[in-house]
Amino acid sequence: MSMLAIRDLHSGYGDVPILHGFDLDIEERMIGAVVGANGAGKTTTMRAVAGILPTWRGEISLAGERIDGLTPRQRVEAGVVLVPEGRKLFPSMTVRENLELGSLHPRAKAARAQTLEQVFDIFPRLLEREGQKAGTLSGGEQQMCAIGRGLMSLPRLLMLDEPSLGLAPIIVQTIFDIVRRIREEGVTVLMVEQNVRHALALSDRAWVLEQGRVEFEGAGQEMLNDDRVRKAYLGM
Amino acid sequence: MSDVYLQALLSGLMIGGVYALVAVGLTLIFGVMDIINFAHGEFLMFGMYAAFFASVLFGIDPYVTAVLALPAFFAVGWAIQGTLIKPVVGKSHAIQILLTLGLSLLLQALAQYLFSADFQSLKLDYADATLQIAGARIGWTRVAAFAISMGLCLALWLFLQRTDTGKALRACAEEHEGSLAVGIDLGRMYKIAFGLGIACVAIAGIAMTPFFYVAPVVGPKFTLVAFVIVVLGGLGNIPGAVAGALIVGVVESVGALVMPSPSLKDLAVYVLFILVLLFRPQGLFGGKGA
Ligand SMILES: Nc1ncnc2c1ncn2[C@@H]1O[C@H](COP(=O)(O)OP(=O)(O)OP(=O)(O)O)[C@@H](O)[C@H]1O
Ligand SMILES: [Mg+2]
Numbered sequence: 001m002s003m004l005a006i007r008d009l010h011s012g013y014g015d016v017p018i019l020h021g022f023d024l025d026i027e028e029r030m031i032g033a034v035v036g037a038n039g040a041g042k043t044t045t046m047r048a049v050a051g052i053l054p055t056w057r058g059e060i061s062l063a064g065e066r067i068d069g070l071t072p073r074q075r076v077e078a079g080v081v082l083v084p085e086g087r088k089l090f091p092s093m094t095v096r097e098n099l100e101l102g103s104l105h106p107r108a109k110a111a112r113a114q115t116l117e118q119v120f121d122i123f124p125r126l127l128e129r130e131g132q133k134a135g136t137l138s139g140g141e142q143q144m145c146a147i148g149r150g151l152m153s154l155p156r157l158l159m160l161d162e163p164s165l166g167l168a169p170i171i172v173q174t175i176f177d178i179v180r181r182i183r184e185e186g187v188t189v190l191m192v193e194q195n196v197r198h199a200l201a202l203s204d205r206a207w208v209l210e211q212g213r214v215e216f217e218g219a220g221q222e223m224l225n226d227d228r229v230r231k232a233y234l235g236m
Numbered sequence: 237m238s239d240v241y242l243q244a245l246l247s248g249l250m251i252g253g254v255y256a257l258v259a260v261g262l263t264l265i266f267g268v269m270d271i272i273n274f275a276h277g278e279f280l281m282f283g284m285y286a287a288f289f290a291s292v293l294f295g296i297d298p299y300v301t302a303v304l305a306l307p308a309f310f311a312v313g314w315a316i317q318g319t320l321i322k323p324v325v326g327k328s329h330a331i332q333i334l335l336t337l338g339l340s341l342l343l344q345a346l347a348q349y350l351f352s353a354d355f356q357s358l359k360l361d362y363a364d365a366t367l368q369i370a371g372a373r374i375g376w377t378r379v380a381a382f383a384i385s386m387g388l389c390l391a392l393w394l395f396l397q398r399t400d401t402g403k404a405l406r407a408c409a410e411e412h413e414g415s416l417a418v419g420i421d422l423g424r425m426y427k428i429a430f431g432l433g434i435a436c437v438a439i440a441g442i443a444m445t446p447f448f449y450v451a452p453v454v455g456p457k458f459t460l461v462a463f464v465i466v467v468l469g470g471l472g473n474i475p476g477a478v479a480g481a482l483i484v485g486v487v488e489s490v491g492a493l494v495m496p497s498p499s500l501k502d503l504a505v506y507v508l509f510i511l512v513l514l515f516r517p518q519g520l521f522g523g524k525g526a
Contacts, residue, residue: 050416050417051416052417071421072419073419073420073421074419075419076418076419077419081418081419083417084414084417087414088411088417089411089414090410090411090414091410091411092406092410093406093407093410097403100400101400101403101404101420102418104400104404104418104419105419109400149418153418
């Protein structure tokens with residue numbers, strides 16, 4: 001069964017349609033990548049799955065259960081969490097408070113102490129910076145804090161919107177290593193990336209989004225060798 | 237320091253404490269949902285009438301009313317947010333101002349209709365007891381109002397710092413999409429913030445009832461003072477509002493001494509307000525989240 005199944009998804013802002021109906025399936029414990037030009041609707045898709053934007057038409061299911069009618073809070077509880085583009089941390093609150101705020105629902109709250117330990121194990125830097133205000137972290141540390149905050153909710157599906165945005169190559173490598181590790185711990189990962197080559201190499205499956213529709217999809221490695229992708233996104 | 241100045245300083249601090257509770261409610265509502273509640277003072281007025289009638293009709297002491305009022309006014313604020321305020325959250329400031337100003341006028345008219353336009357005051361047998369500090373004398377009821385207000389400000393601050401709900405309130409004051417991403421129910425946070433804000437201002441009113449007149453028109457002055465304080469302290473900043481309130485209380489009461497005419501009493505506060513807007517528009521202690 002798919003961890004995430006999107007069917008004929010339509011959504012947008014106000015009355016402006018952005019997503020024009022597409023399907024997307026990602027299997028459990030896989031890494032999926034959504035790529036596409038600026039303004040293609042990648043962020044919009046993630047917001048719709050997270051419930052920040054309404055589903056106008058179509059269906060979204062998580063592990064076989066419909067979630068498109070749920071509130072953002074209920075979706076986090078059901079096991080899907082978004083690490084938004086631009087991190088969207090709580091800047092004047094400490095790293096620890098940011099992480100705690102990732103675990104508000106009862107199941108996550110009950111496990112808070114252990115999850116916090118696991119997150120600090122994945123990101124030792126965050127332990128060092130525990131008491132520092134999130135707004136004063138470096139870009140890489142902020143991204144770690146944002147991913148850590150997402151993990152605190154004990155997700156089954158972790159959605160990362162441009163995790164490598166604005167980071168130095170060495171940090172990008174660290175972030176991608178961590179994505180792999182998170183998958184090994186049993187979490188399904190769906191990410192949006194501008195860093196197409198890197199993302200496709202890492203992904204089991206990838207989708208190219210154009211103007212609110214999936215143009216084509218395939219296994220990550222296949223896509224790396226696909227002429228259309230190479231031309232449009234890899235500049236070859 | 238001569239006795240009159242000590243007297244003015246202490247009176248200013250005492251009333252400043254009450255202003256703090258009024259302002260903290262206003263700044264919390266502003267911080268969380270970005271709305272300035274121009275009907276804030278009217279809830280202070282209704283708190284006063286609650287204490288007045290509880291005492292006159294049922295012989296309930298105002299300090300007992302204060303305890304009962306906490307859940308009652310919280311519920312009132314919760315309900316008003318859920319019905320009247322909710323539709324304008326995130327809308328233009330002009331619409332929000334029209335709504336809360338309209339609510340202010342409506343509540344004043346309602347109070348006049350229900351309670352008459354007369355100025356009334358409670359006569360309590362302990363109202364004249366005073367505390368002697370060096371050459372100054374402070375009424376015990378004022379000391380009590382100060383203590384209750386400061387205690388509640390502290391309790392609110394601890395709630396915001398220590399509890400998950402409190403942290404979630406601070407989070408949605410800072411970062412909308414981040415709050416949604418972690419699954420904070422914004423609608424519920426708005427109701428809690430409005431409920432707490434209204435409970436604070438109503439209790440400030442109740443705590444003043446033993447020494448202050450009650451009338452339907454008592455509110456706007458407090459809304460204005462609280463607004464000045466909130467700007468002084470930095471919008472959305474709670475410790476800043478407390479410090480700002482104590483400063484305003486003292487400036488007002490010492491200002492009344494040094495101004496050539498007592499009718500210019502409030503002038504000192506507005507001069508301070510304008511100076512701050514000119515030279516430190518982010519407030520004395522920084523804005524939201526500080
Ligand atoms: N808050 C908003 N209100 C109205 N339109 C929006 C809003 N956010 C995005 N859009 C529009 O929706 C379209 C898709 O935007 P989206 O953010 O999903 O693109 P994206 O694929 O994530 O792009 P990028 O690579 O630049 O992040 C764009 O045309 C954008 O202008
Ligand atoms: Mg985007």
